[in-house]
Amino acid sequence: MILILRSDATSEQVDHVVKHVESLGFAAHLSKGTHRTIVGIIGEEDEARNAPLKAIPGVADVVPVMPPYKLASRDAHPQDSIVEVGDCKIGGGHLGMIAGPCSVEEPERMDRIAESVRKSGANIFRGGAFKPRTSPYAFQGLGEDGLKILRDSGQKYGMPVVTEVTDPRNVELIVKYADMLQIGARNMQNFVLLTEVGKTNKPVLLKRGMSATVNDLLMSAEYILSQGNSQVVLCERGVKGFDNATRNLYDLASVALVKTLSHLPIMVDPSHATGRPELIPPCALAGVAVGADGVHIEVHDCPEVAKSDGPQALLPDQYHDLMEQLRGVAQAVNKKIACPQVTDSATIESNI
Ligand code: PEP
Ligand code: MN
Numbered sequence: 001m002i003l004i005l006r007s008d009a010t011s012e013q014v015d016h017v018v019k020h021v022e023s024l025g026f027a028a029h030l031s032k033g034t035h036r037t038i039v040g041i042i043g044e045e046d047e048a049r050n051a052p053l054k055a056i057p058g059v060a061d062v063v064p065v066m067p068p069y070k071l072a073s074r075d076a077h078p079q080d081s082i083v084e085v086g087d088c089k090i091g092g093g094h095l096g097m098i099a100g101p102c103s104v105e106e107p108e109r110m111d112r113i114a115e116s117v118r119k120s121g122a123n124i125f126r127g128g129a130f131k132p133r134t135s136p137y138a139f140q141g142l143g144e145d146g147l148k149i150l151r152d153s154g155q156k157y158g159m160p161v162v163t164e165v166t167d168p169r170n171v172e173l174i175v176k177y178a179d180m181l182q183i184g185a186r187n188m189q190n191f192v193l194l195t196e197v198g199k200t201n202k203p204v205l206l207k208r209g210m211s212a213t214v215n216d217l218l219m220s221a222e223y224i225l226s227q228g229n230s231q232v233v234l235c236e237r238g239v240k241g242f243d244n245a246t247r248n249l250y251d252l253a254s255v256a257l258v259k260t261l262s263h264l265p266i267m268v269d270p271s272h273a274t275g276r277p278e279l280i281p282p283c284a285l286a287g288v289a290v291g292a293d294g295v296h297i298e299v300h301d302c303p304e305v306a307k308s309d310g311p312q313a314l315l316p317d318q319y320h321d322l323m324e325q326l327r328g329v330a331q332a333v334n335k336k337i338a339c340p341q342v343t344d345s346a347t348i349e350s351n352i
Helices: 011-023 045-050 107-120 144-156 168-175 191-198 214-225 252-261 270-274 277-289 316-332 345-351
Strands: 002-005 027-032 037-042 059-063 083-085 088-090 094-100 124-126 161-164 180-183 204-207 232-236 266-268 294-298
Touching (some): 002 011, 011 027, 011 037, 094 107, 094 316, 107 144, 168 180, 180 191, 214 232, 252 266, 252 277, 266 277, 270 277, 270 294, 277 294, 294 316
Parallel strands (some): 180 204, 204 232
Antiparallel strands (some): 002 059, 027 037, 083 088
16 A cells, blocks of 8 residues: 655654554555655555545545455456356356346246257356346246246256346345356345355356446455355446447446456356347457457347346347357357357257
């Protein structure tokens, strides 16, 4: 931590800053420049961060040297982390391909969608059983019945499943059915929920809040990691912009940035980012091109009857075509789609 003193700081104030820093148990390294004096604080940065140093008279600014997310930081772990969801690896050159409807619906439909996305190359099946809806009158999800349907369709077609957990009281229940727990954008800073999923041994898909900075996202990951759960996958799903031509603003620069700041895998979700099916394929390709470790897409076989997010769903054929194109981009950036047998229909048939 470095303290930058005001240009008009008096020598009494400079002495006081040094004494105060030392009284907190740190060593102080004073450096007088031509225009400004700075004080380097030597000691545990976390402890220094918690002290109200900017309130010391004569201090103009406090500049941290280390990022506040010490477990999520690449400094702490220079190699890419690989998160395993069932047999599927995400990160370190492996692409996770999550696909499925927004909400879990009836079993026959879930089977149809699971079969189609699996044949196209998806390696994780998704669907929400507890939905975080803006309106309390909107469809809220099938609850535990939905979890069973999701798990059964995933098992039939050989895919682990991811589903959203919206309430710390449901973590225990959802852990029984899901292979990966999703924290949605609206709950990215629900710290009680983050702490609860951090106590489980399930991989977590942590979506960026719609008004969250990259720093906020990494600090939320830190909540999970600090509980002992190292299996965190981040997800860029768009942030609020000023233009409602797209549902959200797809922040691809943040994906490239996160790859430099953190060892954690980061996926992209062009479905929620754009909200428009015709924009999803190009934005998915761009996501992998900038370094994303996977793509999260909503797919529905009949979007006009979908219980939620129908207008942004890709049809199974559109998803199939996208996956063909994604294989080309994956090859260009030297990554592989994680499940070895994804297009092996014999394996799929043997599970049915
Ligand atoms: C979802 O995945 O269906 C969802 C609600 O996503 P988000 O939290 O990103 O809005
Ligand atoms: Mn959705």
